[in-house]
Amino acid sequence: MSAEVVDSNPYSRLMALKRMGIVDDYEKIRTYTVAVVGVGGVGSVTAEMLTRCGIGKLLLFDYDKVELANMNRLFFQPHQAGLSKVEAAEHTLRNINPDVSFETYNYNITTMENFTHFMERISHGALDEGKPVDLVLSCVDNFEARMAINTACNELGQTWMESGVSENAVSGHIQLIIPGETACFACAPPLVVAANIDEKTLKREGVCAASLPTTMGVVAGLLVQNVLKYLLKFGTVSYYLGYNAMQDFFPSMAMKANPQCNDHYCRKQQEEYKKKEAAQPKVEIVEKEEEVVHEDNEWGIELVSEITEADLQAAAGPVPDLPEGITVAYTVPSEAPVEGETVDVADQSLEELMAKMRNL
Ligand SMILES: *[C@@H]1O[C@H](CO)[C@@H](O)[C@H](O)[C@H]1NC(C)=O
Numbered sequence: 001m002s003a004e005v006v007d008s009n010p011y012s013r014l015m016a017l018k019r020m021g022i023v024d025d026y027e028k029i030r031t032y033t034v035a036v037v038g039v040g041g042v043g044s045v046t047a048e049m050l051t052r053c054g055i056g057k058l059l060l061f062d063y064d065k066v067e068l069a070n071m072n073r074l075f076f077q078p079h080q081a082g083l084s085k086v087e088a089a090e091h092t093l094r095n096i097n098p099d100v101s102f103e104t105y106n107y108n109i110t111t112m113e114n115f116t117h118f119m120e121r122i123s124h125g126a127l128d129e130g131k132p133v134d135l136v137l138s139c140v141d142n143f144e145a146r147m148a149i150n151t152a153c154n155e156l157g158q159t160w161m162e163s164g165v166s167e168n169a170v171s172g173h174i175q176l177i178i179p180g181e182t183a184c185f186a187c188a189p190p191l192v193v194a195a196n197i198d199e200k201t202l203k204r205e206g207v208c209a210a211s212l213p214t215t216m217g218v219v220a221g222l223l224v225q226n227v228l229k230y231l232l233k234f235g236t237v238s239y240y241l242g243y244n245a246m247q248d249f250f251p252s253m254a255m256k257a258n259p260q261c262n263d264h265y266c267r268k269q270q271e272e273y274k275k276k277e278a279a280q281p282k283v284e285i286v287e288k289e290e291e292v293v294h295e296d297n298e299w300g301i302e303l304v305s306e307i308t309e310a311d312l313q314a315a316a317g318p319v320p321d322l323p324e325g326i327t328v329a330y331t332v333p334s335e336a337p338v339e340g341e342t343v344d345v346a347d348q349s350l351e352e353l354m355a356k357m358r359n360l
């Protein structure tokens, strides 16, 4: 990867991040492997951004085909209708940056056979063949697939990031999940940003979900920004970052793993993490919020509803009180999730849900 400043060098503007003092070692990006699960509105844009940034290798997983009904989103083009998303994406991405390696799988990761293969590729699919990928990104649109990724990553101890866009297209979120350390999908219900729209009018059987290229582009941007910060070690990596398009509100927070989590690999990873922590001098990783002084910050910016140390301590269980504007997407089913079904929590109050979560 050359830093030479000539018009023909596709990496010169990225390598300039080093001269600007943002990133110490940008070239390291060439050594990293990222798996993107779900190559739809968010996943395709995510894959394109990583490709243009010069990521070493991408693994793409999706069983869907390109449809004309998706043309309100970015990335795919009408002439690709009917092709598998992973095939169409690989073709486009190779043209954009031939330096990137690709591995694509056109299957449903939630079927038993393909799930086993998925786990195998996550644990051995890195550029350095035989090693696990550096990061898994969930860009899927349903609960079942998220739970499959959660299960795989808990078992493998694989760090991953989740992303989501609401069905009314005006809110989204990203979340970093480090097994054993931060809350997994079975530890607590997934969080979403409330969008100030009556949720009861949404999520009905057979009702077409709305989507906007803007919201999906914003969420993909937030996701890849977090990926770059995590991999290249600059700035502050977000544990949870929400986006509410209606109010331009970006709540952020962190959640610790739940010692009573239903997923036994999650509990096992928590034990390992505790041992690792005990062996090291105390380093606070989960909650390292900066002290924000509202009165005299030079821009006069006031922050709304950032979770504080006191809030976290006041929280009874492993789940902190949720900042204003964040709610839960689903309740965690007590048994195995019903196929393809998401639980609508619209008619329960947040207090009821939080009470249930504490009693898990
Ligand atoms: C994916 O596989 C699961 C489990 O077999 C199944 O319930 C689901 O309907 C499948 N999805 C599609 C779109 O085929």
Ligand SMILES: *[C@@H]1O[C@H](CO)[C@@H](O)[C@H](O)[C@H]1NC(C)=O
Residues within 6 Å of the ligand: 107, 111, 113, 114, 117
């Ligand atoms: C994925 O599953 C299908 C059947 O569900 C099977 O035919 C196919 O071989 C599997 N692919 C891999 C790579 O495991």
Ligand SMILES: [Zn+2]
Residues within 6 Å of the ligand: 183, 184, 185, 186, 187, 188, 257, 258, 261, 262, 263, 266, 267
């Ligand atoms: Zn868990």
